[in-house]
Amino acid sequence: MQKINAAFALALTTLAVGFLAAACDTAPPNSSTGNTTSPSPGGGSTTTATSGNGLKIGSLLPATGDLSSIGQQIIPSVPLLVETVNACGGVNGEPVTLVQVDDQTDPKAGAAGMTKLATVDRVAGVVGSFASSVSTAAVSIAAQNKVMLISPGSTSPVFTEQAKQGKYQGFWARTVPPDSYQGPAIAALANKRGYKKVSTVVINNDYGVGFEKAFVQAFEKSGGTIVNKNNPVRYDPKATTFDTEASAAFAGKPDAVLGVFYVETGSLLLKAAYQQGLLQGVQVMLTDGMKSNEFPGQVGKTSDGKYIVSGVIGTVPGSNGKALEALNKLWQSKRGGAPGEFAPQGWDAAALLALAAQAAKQNTGEGIASKIREVSSGSGTEVTDVCEGLKLLKEGKKINYQGASGNVDVDQNGDVIGIYDVWTVGDDGKIKTIDKVSPK
Numbered sequence: 001m002q003k004i005n006a007a008f009a010l011a012l013t014t015l016a017v018g019f020l021a022a023a024c025d026t027a028p029p030n031s032s033t034g035n036t037t038s039p040s041p042g043g044g045s046t047t048t049a050t051s052g053n054g055l056k057i058g059s060l061l062p063a064t065g066d067l068s069s070i071g072q073q074i075i076p077s078v079p080l081l082v083e084t085v086n087a088c089g090g091v092n093g094e095p096v097t098l099v100q101v102d103d104q105t106d107p108k109a110g111a112a113g114m115t116k117l118a119t120v121d122r123v124a125g126v127v128g129s130f131a132s133s134v135s136t137a138a139v140s141i142a143a144q145n146k147v148m149l150i151s152p153g154s155t156s157p158v159f160t161e162q163a164k165q166g167k168y169q170g171f172w173a174r175t176v177p178p179d180s181y182q183g184p185a186i187a188a189l190a191n192k193r194g195y196k197k198v199s200t201v202v203i204n205n206d207y208g209v210g211f212e213k214a215f216v217q218a219f220e221k222s223g224g225t226i227v228n229k230n231n232p233v234r235y236d237p238k239a240t241t242f243d244t245e246a247s248a249a250f251a252g253k254p255d256a257v258l259g260v261f262y263v264e265t266g267s268l269l270l271k272a273a274y275q276q277g278l279l280q281g282v283q284v285m286l287t288d289g290m291k292s293n294e295f296p297g298q299v300g301k302t303s304d305g306k307y308i309v310s311g312v313i314g315t316v317p318g319s320n321g322k323a324l325e326a327l328n329k330l331w332q333s334k335r336g337g338a339p340g341e342f343a344p345q346g347w348d349a350a351a352l353l354a355l356a357a358q359a360a361k362q363n364t365g366e367g368i369a370s371k372i373r374e375v376s377s378g379s380g381t382e383v384t385d386v387c388e389g390l391k392l393l394k395e396g397k398k399i400n401y402q403g404a405s406g407n408v409d410v411d412q413n414g415d416v417i418g419i420y421d422v423w424t425v426g427d428d429g430k431i432k433t434i435d436k437v438s439p440k
Contacts (some may be wrong), residue, residue: 054094060128065105073340088387110134118145125353132156152345173414183214201249202260204234267298286314323384348403377409
């Protein structure tokens with residue numbers, strides 16, 4: 001049903017784009033004020049908004065699919081930011097409108113959703129996507145339509161390389177550091193723990209292969225050995241059985257196995273490894289794509305009731321920004337509990353869209369793209385409060401936004417640098433942070 005929905009959404013979007021193109025190739029962006037929509041299955045969304053000239057943004061995040069458990073944690077951060085901004089006067093004197101689209105953790109659905117946001121909804125900026133494979137499908141569409149795309153979770157180093165080549169024309173940034181940093185960080189963790197021989201098994205997409213490359217380079221540089229370097233294990237993102245991949249990854253008696261997965265497929269692979277008796281005596285190391293509260297339960301328990309993945313360790317981009325405490329309090333008052341994984345990065349991505357539009361004094365993608373670096377890493381007054389930042393910008397002053405996830409100093413390639421939390425799974429199946437590690 002997911003594939004049918006994605007195809008149906010793509011067909012509808014293509015039809016809509018055709019009518020729009022026939023009507024007017026240079027029509028001004030349609031805008032709506034002060035409303036948000038909820039993501040709906042099939043890459044679509046519903047909008048009930050009144051007309052206006054305010055800033056219109058979108059979100060393109062995984063409400064369903066392989067990364068839905070993480071997506072559901074990020075998604076609420078964007079409407080919360082919009083609500084906060086609108087409560088203090090909006091952007092350029094008008095309320096901000098949000099259109100939310102479910103990318104289904106699927107590049108085809110993501111491309112259809114991005115096309116809809118850019119050509120039908122005519123948004124100026126988009127928070128998304130999380131999966132690097134989906135952002136890869138979406139970013140060229142965003143750039144062609146002059147829509148600023150800011151990802152809260154796509155970590156593939158490919159984006160840095162292509163940004164250097166000028167492929168995105170400045171319409172790309174992210175509030176999470178690339179795996180060219182996280183790979184060395186988890187290599188440093190392996191060294192710290194004394195692992196000399198490591199095997200890798202990764203999802204075969206930009207995220208998995210890019211992370212693998214960064215880790216291998218860093219680990220070998222520090223004197224480590226990649227057991228399966230000549231026969232890397234990379235699995236199909238659409239696979240449903242993983243017996244062969246599991247046995248290949250754990251062959252050769254490694255001290256540890258690095259798994260670069262998404263939650264649904266990664267859980268199945270780890271369960272297959274357990275069923276073959278491969279986990280005994282081998283440390284499993286994971287990355288940000290697996291840090292979900294649901295994943296220990298998805299892998300399951302042993303016959304004596306212990307969680308199979310108890311004791312695994314992993315890394316995830318940390319959130320240590322100056323605005324984090326305020327976001328935690330706001331989240332508690334509005335939604336209850338604490339922000340989920342990558343919610344601070346989602347909040348910061350949406351905040352940068354609003355602040356850059358105000359700095360540019362125009363609600364367009366071109367305006368946002370022209371001011372992203374200035375408001376995030378310039379020489380202006382440091383601010384942690386989005387409303388304070390908007391106020392100073394309205395007065396003609398410059399700001400340097402200090403986010404909840406970090407200082408979000410966006411560089412010329414759209415990248416930021418961060419630290420990494422080290423996490424583990426306890427015997428009770430709960431995930432907890434136990435350390436921090438920096439790339440070296």
